[in-house]
Amino acid sequence: MQTGENEQALRKIIDFTRLISITILVIHFYLCCYPAFKELNLTHKIADHVLLPLSKMAIFKTVLIAKLIALLLLVVSLIGSKGKRDEKIRTKTVVTYCFTGLLLYFISTMFLSLPFTIITVAAVYIGTTSFGYLLFMTGGGLLFRILKLKMGDDIFNKENETFPQEERLLENEYSINLPAKYQLKGKERYSWINIINPFRGTLVGGSPGAGKSYFVIRHIITQHIKKGFSMLIYDFKYDDLSKIAYNALREHGGRSFYVINFEKIMHRSNPLEPDTMQDITDAIESARTIMLGLNREWIKKQGDFFVESPINFVTALIWFLKKYEGGKYCTLPHVIELSLVDYKDLFAALSEEPEIEVLINPFISAWKNEAYEQLEGQIASAKISLARLSSPQLYYVLSGNDFSLDINNPDNPKVVCLANNPQKSQIYGAVLSLYVNRINKLVNRKNQQKCSLIFDEFPTIYFNGIDNLIATARSNKVAVTLAVQDYSQLKKDYGREQAEVIMNIVGNIICGQVTGDTAKQLSERFGKINQQKESVSINSSDTSISRSNQLDYAIPASKIAGLSSGEFVGMVADDPTNKIDLKMFHNQIQNNHETISAEEGAYREIPSIRDISPKEILLKYQGIKADIKVLIEEIVHDH
Structure with missing residues (x-):
């Protein structure tokens, strides 16, 4: 449990383990370098009485075992230690400390066979081993204080924002x-x-x-x-x-x-092909499409009087041409030319078709009451818009089949x-x-x-x-x-x-x-x-x-x-x-x-379908204008 008492007890155990490690190392030094200590008068009867019998224990029988046991206890104490973690500690530093410490700690055994005085050999051995021990202890302490943060490696949070995706190929006849x-x-x-x-x-x-x-x-x-x-x-x-x-x-x-x-x-x-236009709603749709296509700002104003009036006017023109003599003049170019006819002749012609009476009634009423400003406001926007399409090439393409x-x-x-x-x-x-x-x-x-x-x-x-x-x-x-x-x-x-x-x-x-x-x-x-x-x-x-x-x-x-x-x-x-x-x-x-x-x-260019001269295109353009003149003359003549 994370209580203060338990943490204190753990710290005491860790300190005790490390103390045992150091004690074993000190006893090892005393036993291993006893002749040097004796020559320096650093021995004592009581110490000899207690420590010399320990040399018969398995731990102290060889230099290597004693040093390994001391090192093992040090590692145990380091594992249980706690310290302030620091993200600035580098792995490279830890490895350098630990590797150098271990090298000195174990290579010092070779110094025991150097051809020097026993005091010099003891001093070099104890000094080198102790220094290696301290280096390893420092490196080990740093090792358990390294702070490894994922957030430092993935600053854009890319890994966190990845997710499994479909890896199968799922195919069918439409996919x-x-x-x-x-x-x-x-x-x-x-x-x-x-x-x-x-x-x-x-x-x-x-x-x-x-x-x-x-x-x-x-x-x-x-x-x-x-x-x-x-x-x-x-x-x-x-x-x-x-x-x-x-x-x-x-x-x-x-x-x-x-x-x-x-x-x-x-x-x-011909997008206004009469055979495909079943009823007047098709004409309304076509008129709305062409007028809103030419005046994109009207899309947001649908329902306004000066938006719906031109649409109704163009609808009347389309449906009139669809009904007139089986729709032989039912094309967009003919609609454009018909819109440019004088009001008197135009309304006389449109009045011939009962199905569009409701659509053209407001325009005829305004004309008869001489409300010319209102009439121009209703129709002029349609005429001006359609006039932008008056081009020989457009007429030629739109009038064919x-x-x-x-x-x-x-x-x-x-x-x-x-x-x-x-x-x-x-x-x-x-x-x-x-x-x-x-x-x-x-x-x-x-x-x-x-x-x-x-x-x-x-x-x-x-x-x-x-x-x-x-x-x-x-x-x-x-x-x-x-x-x-x-x-x-x-x-x-x-x-x-x-x-x-x-x-x-x-x-x-x-x-x-x-x-x-x-x-x-x-x-x-x-x-x-x-x-x-x-x-x-x-x-x-x-x-x-x-x-x-x-x-x-x-x-x-x-x-x-x-x-x-x-x-x-x-x-x-x-x-x-x-x-x-x-x-x-x-x-x-x-x-x-x-x-x-x-x-x-390896692509081939799209082949040219027809070789048409500008003169032929112009003739078709003029022919459409002539068709509307003939149509108006026939209706006026009948009257």
Whole structure:
């Protein structure tokens, strides 16, 4: 028991043991060097009477045994001794003291056979042995006062924040599997990031240069193409991802490949294809997508009069063209041109369609009551926004019909790449948002082929209903991958509420270096693990160390903010048929750089599909303008 009396008793035993050790050594000196003591008149009858008979004992029969017994008792006394621990004591110092002491202690026996006087031999022997004994005692005392602190070795708490991760390769017909390495208690181990259920949504985060495309997205594309997925790729920096998809498809085949590119025209497709628009709600969705894509600040103001009015106006234009003569003019370029028609002729034309009467009634009422300022406020924002899309190349691509947008149709599966350009991202992004919106409507149906939607730099497009797609498309085998740089970027472009929904609804998260709120959110999402904490209390007489286990963040926000390129943290989702206990990870994804470099060196460029002259593009542009003039003239003429 830790009581004062017991400690005093222990100290007395230790002191007594050490005294016996010294006594044995002194008796050994007296017996061994007796002739020298006698010559110096340092002997006594009583001492001789007591000590000389001891020479017959086994302990003192040989020099070595006597010295070993004395040393053993000294070691016992040192083991039980207590002293103030000191972290400044170095192991090297202790070893030097102990080794030198033992060397002198035992080598001194050789001095007994030196050819000197007995007094000189005795003096050298006793002096050397005693000095060795004292050195060893000093070193031994220091040995049991060394303070070894873990906190000194691991200043960044790296070992404490390591945890077991999934080391099995769990693969199925839908999975994405990324090989990785991680640290566990100072040892490097191999692991796998197994996204066995990509249909629960995957969020890939990381600041520029974190390695999102190189370490994660390229593997999602190649593995899903290999497993027979149809695919939509939003390629923000064309043709970074499109080239990977094209070359993977060349190897595995089975699907058609299409590219929507407004700069280098490849394929043409009409996102307002009348056959795919079942009712007016499809027109409303398309109008909302295109208007909010062109005016991103409106996303946070949905419901306002001057936001909803332009959307209703564009809805009326789309639905009118869908109904007019079987939808032969139902394209976005025709919608843009129709919006520029004079109010008198425009309202006369729109009044012909009863289904949009409710939508256009406020505009006609304002026009009839000569509230022109209100009318301009309602419609001008739509006209100004749409006018930004008035470009011959956009008109040419949007008015054609090389392929349908049902990319996961089992009879004709497709890989479609939507090409953007960072320098013109706002204009192109709005139109590409319309493609995404229409494809979203068509892919989320039963009995279709498994499909993968991959969005690089997701905040640069407006995807209305992304949360609904992730939540409901799981049963229809639609896997959604969103790549974002930061949560704040998502908040800026989608608004706080929508950004929070997107962050919280995805099941799989793979995140590289991020800072601020994103890092805090992720750290809290990953939760806490048991970590060993060590504290030291030093006072003038003693040093006490206490160790305890505490729950602390497995991956702190500061660690997420300091991740290297290719180093990712995250969490995966499982499914009922394939349980994963170790869902969380913090590792370095292993890319075979030489293999990837060789693959990229063998890549073929995406071939040019059509050789179109600027004159043909201009003719199409002028033809669309002429179509609207003819349409208005026919309706006005009928009146």
